[in-house]
Structures are given as structure tokens and as C-alpha cells.
Amino acid sequence: MRQGADVERPTRAASLIDAAEAIVRFDELRFVEVAPWRAMASGPDSTTGSIPGAIAASIAVDFSGEQTPTSGHLPLPPAEALHDLVRRWGADDGRQIVVYTRRIEEFSSATRAWFTLGWARAADALILDGGLPAWVRAAGPIEDTPAERADGPGGTPASGGVQRTGRPLAEPSAFVALSAAELLDRASWGTVLDARPADVHQGFVDEPRSGHVPHAVHAPTESLLTEDGLVRSDIELRKWFLARGALGAHDVGAYCGGGVASTTIVFAAALIDQPVGLYVDSWSAWQRDESLPVERGTRLTRSNLIDADCS
Amino acid sequence: MSARVTVASNIHGAMTDVRGRYAISGSNFELTSDGSVRSGGPGEQASALDLLVASLVSCALNAFRQDFVEDGQPDRHVEIFARVERRVDGDYLGTLILECFIDGVDTATADELVAEYKQRCRIYNALKESLPVVFVPHTSDAAGR
Numbered sequence: 001m002r003q004g005a006d007v008e009r010p011t012r013a014a015s016l017i018d019a020a021e022a023i024v025r026f027d028e029l030r031f032v033e034v035a036p037w038r039a040m041a042s043g044p045d046s047t048t049g050s051i052p053g054a055i056a057a058s059i060a061v062d063f064s065g066e067q068t069p070t071s072g073h074l075p076l077p078p079a080e081a082l083h084d085l086v087r088r089w090g091a092d093d094g095r096q097i098v099v100y101t102r103r104i105e106e107f108s109s110a111t112r113a114w115f116t117l118g119w120a121r122a123a124d125a126l127i128l129d130g131g132l133p134a135w136v137r138a139a140g141p142i143e144d145t146p147a148e149r150a151d152g153p154g155g156t157p158a159s160g161g162v163q164r165t166g167r168p169l170a171e172p173s174a175f176v177a178l179s180a181a182e183l184l185d186r187a188s189w190g191t192v193l194d195a196r197p198a199d200v201h202q203g204f205v206d207e208p209r210s211g212h213v214p215h216a217v218h219a220p221t222e223s224l225l226t227e228d229g230l231v232r233s234d235i236e237l238r239k240w241f242l243a244r245g246a247l248g249a250h251d252v253g254a255y256c257g258g259g260v261a262s263t264t265i266v267f268a269a270a271l272i273d274q275p276v277g278l279y280v281d282s283w284s285a286w287q288r289d290e291s292l293p294v295e296r297g298t299r300l301t302r303s304n305l306i307d308a309d310c311s
Numbered sequence: 312m313s314a315r316v317t318v319a320s321n322i323h324g325a326m327t328d329v330r331g332r333y334a335i336s337g338s339n340f341e342l343t344s345d346g347s348v349r350s351g352g353p354g355e356q357a358s359a360l361d362l363l364v365a366s367l368v369s370c371a372l373n374a375f376r377q378d379f380v381e382d383g384q385p386d387r388h389v390e391i392f393a394r395v396e397r398r399v400d401g402d403y404l405g406t407l408i409l410e411c412f413i414d415g416v417d418t419a420t421a422d423e424l425v426a427e428y429k430q431r432c433r434i435y436n437a438l439k440e441s442l443p444v445v446f447v448p449h450t451s452d453a454a455g456r
Binding site for chain 2: 235243245247248249250299307
């Protein structure tokens with residue numbers, strides 16, 4: 001039903017790879033272990049070592065740019081920096097990039113890496129479904145040494161917009177970064193999803209700038225994954241987005257605190273061909289801008305710009 | 312055809328203490344419906360359009376639950392998500408999209424269920440010219456990763 005069939009959008013097969021297939025295709029893939037910008041899992045890591053040859057990367061160093069007075073705390077880096085990064089990883093050898101995290105609680109770091117690489121048109125990355133724990137359960141090889149960064153000199157510059165595998169990158173419209181004005185417009189005319197915890201979405205009586213974007217739907221991302229950290233089936237994802245009014249021909253946006261958790265919403269939506277724009281600056285920027293409206297409470301409100309009257 | 316008349320539905324509508332909020336009741340039920348904020352109502356409870364959509368959803372749930380189910384077999388489990396899409400500047404009602412999740416049927420059976428519903432549902436047939444309805448069935452054989 002969606003328009004724009006000529007735009008190549010990410011699909012499940014083009015964006016998500018399960019551990020069993022990744023093990024079979026090991027020699028065709030380049031694994032990148034993405035560390036989160038803050039601790040997201042409690043307790044010790046049950047796995048020592050990493051996927052053999054995996055490259056270490058981090059949200060804070062590689063997938064975020066410098067903060068500005070008006071940005072959120074994890075703005076996008078310059079696109080050129082992502083192209084340089086992919087070159088340092090050896091992108092010209094034809095292997096497809098697979099990003100993953102060590103802990104299932106850190107999945108949003110993989111989706112942030114996926115989004116950032118796609119937005120910059122630097123790479124069509126796959127995400128390893130279930131991360132390192134799924135790899136271990138599938139008896140994938142593990143080497144004792146940790147993943148290392150690839151900070152050496154770059155290789156041959158990649159040709160514009162095409163990975164050496166010969167597959168064209170998804171069109172930029174599949175990875176949309178929204179401004180505050182664009183997010184507010186989507187909240188008024190479409191649907192905006194807020195991935196933050198319930199208490200911060202609701203807001204606090206004694207904090208005037210706490211709450212959410214007006215008309216935003218509370219949409220924590222934990223229910224997009226199974227208990228094993230695997231992405232839910234297309235049918236389950238479809239129901240998730242339908243239940244939140246976030247599937248259809250209208251404009252949909254997503255945000256969180258710093259533009260990481262909400263990338264999981266964007267990724268899950270892409271698997272079922274539903275474009276969702278990402279407000280990267282997210283609440284960390286919105287809250288600081290006194291000109292932007294804030295709504296509190298748990299009751300979902302409707303924009304009165306939309307004429308839903310029958311007469 | 313007999314000239315005798317019967318009453319198929321009996322509804323009472325009344326104001327409430329809240330401006331633009333109405334109590335809609337039948338013999339054994341009561342609903343609350345709001346006028347939109349644009350029209351001076353609270354815009355929180357079911358709108359008139361919501362209730363119209365709900366009627367088609369209710370009828371479709373009932374049809375898909377039991378149509379073509381053989382005697383002695385259990386009813387199907389059905390879940391429907393409905394939305395009305397309309398151009399932002401449109402002055403028409405819109406297009407109703409019914410995403411129907413029907414357990415235990417294949418695509419061919421789902422298509423038969425939709426065809427049967429379109430043929431039999433009096434509400435659908437009364438509205439279809441002014442409110443186009445698009446069915447999007449999701450079935451067992453199309454489900455999964």
C-alpha cells in the first residue's frame with residue numbers, strides 16, 4: 001500500500017541476519033562489535049572473547065558527532081567521517097558489514113550504528129539478530145582476544161553510493177533524520193513515538209520542561225525483542241506498530257533521550273517497510289529549547305489540527 | 312416481501328454534564344462519545360467516525376470468527392486494526408483500511424472470508440461508495456520471519 005515503490009527500502013533479509021546464517025557466511029562478512037555510550041546491562045558479561053576478527057567501534061566515538069549548543073547529546077557525525085570509518089574497516093574487500101552488541105540490552109547501539117551508516121550512505125549494514133549471545137548459542141567461533149579498533153590509514157576510497165558487493169545502498173529517504181520542526185509537524189499530522197521510560201514520558205510535576213512532545217505515543221522498545229534479544233516476527237512487529245497508530249501512509253517519527261533507543265523503532269519499522277523518521281537530537285535537545293511545547297501526563301491526546309469530524 | 316416492520320437497532324443519545332460529550336445507550340449497554348476539540352467538545356472519547364469504523368470492525372470480527380467454520384470446530388481467533396486515511400486537505404470521509412489478523416487460515420481462505428463479508432454485510436454495502444474499504448488480511452501461511 002505504500003507509495004514510492006521505486007525507492008529501495010531496507011527489508012528484513014537485507015537488514016537482519018540470524019546467527020546460523022552469519023556463521024555459514026562468515027568469510028563473506030565483516031563483523032563490527034559496537035559498544036554502547038553508557039552501561040546498559042547489569043551484572044557481568046557471560047561471554048569472554050569476541051567473534052574472530054571483529055572490529056571494535058563505539059557509539060560515543062564512531063557514531064556520534066560533536067555536541068553543539070542546540071544539538072542533543074549524541075548528534076550524528078559528519079557523513080564523511082562515516083565514509084572514512086568504513087574505509088578504515090577495509091570496506092573495499094567486498095565483505096558486508098555486520099554490526100552487533102555483546103549484550104542483548106545493548107541492541108539499540110547496533111541499530112544506532114545501522115542507522116548512522118545508512119543515513120551517511122556509507123554502508124548497508126546488517127544487524128546480527130540476538131547479538132553475541134545468539135552467536136554463542138549457535139556455536140559460532142569465539143576467539144579469546146577482544147575486538148580491536150581499526151584506526152589505521154584508510155584504503156581505497158569507496159565509489160559513491162555503491163558498496164563493492166555491487167548492491168546499491170538504500171535511498172536516503174529510508175534513513176530520515178528529522179529536525180525539531182519536522183518532528184512537531186509529524187506529531188501534529190501523523191504519529192510520533194517516544195521510546196523513553198514511562199516516568200520520563202509522563203513528566204514530573206516539579207519539572208516544568210519534563211514530559212513529552214505533544215501527542216507523542218509512549219512506545220518503549222523492549223517489546224520489540226523476545227526474551228532472548230531476537231527481533232520479533234514481521235506479524236508481531238506489524239501489530240506493535242498498528243497498536244500505536246504508527247503504520248500507514250501518514251508520517252511517523254520517533255525519538256528518545258539521545259537518539260539511540262529510538263533507532264530500534266526505526267529499524268523494526270524498516271523490516272516491515274514502514275518509514276519512520278528519527279529525531280536524532282531527541283529529548284536532550286527538545287527539553288532545552290523553551291520555544292518547543294511540552295505535554296505531561298499519560299493520556300494520549302489528538303492534535304486538533306486534524307479534522308476528524310464527520311461534518 | 313412481507314409488509315411487516317421490525318426494529319433492527321434502537322439507540323438513545325443524550326447530553327451529559329460535559330460540553331460536547333454524549334451518552335449513547337441501547338437496551339443493555341452505554342457508550343460515551345465526544346465531539347471533536349475543533350467543534351467545541353472534549354475530543355477524548357469515541358468520535359462519530361470512530362463509532363462508524365467500530366461498526367464495520369465489529370461486523371468483520373463476527374464474520375471472520377465463524378464463516379466457513381465446520382460444525383463442531385472452534386471459532387477462529389481474529390484481531391483487527393482499523394484506520395481511516397485521508398489527505399490532509401481532503402473534504403471526504405477517507406479510506407478505511409482494515410488489517411485483519413486471522414489465525415488458522417491460509418491466504419485463499421482469507422480472501423474467501425473477505426469476499427463473503429463484502430457480499431453479506433449490509434453496513435459495508437451501504438457505505439462502500441462513500442467510504443472505500445481496503446482489507447489487508449494477515450494469515451498463517453504468510454506469517455513468520
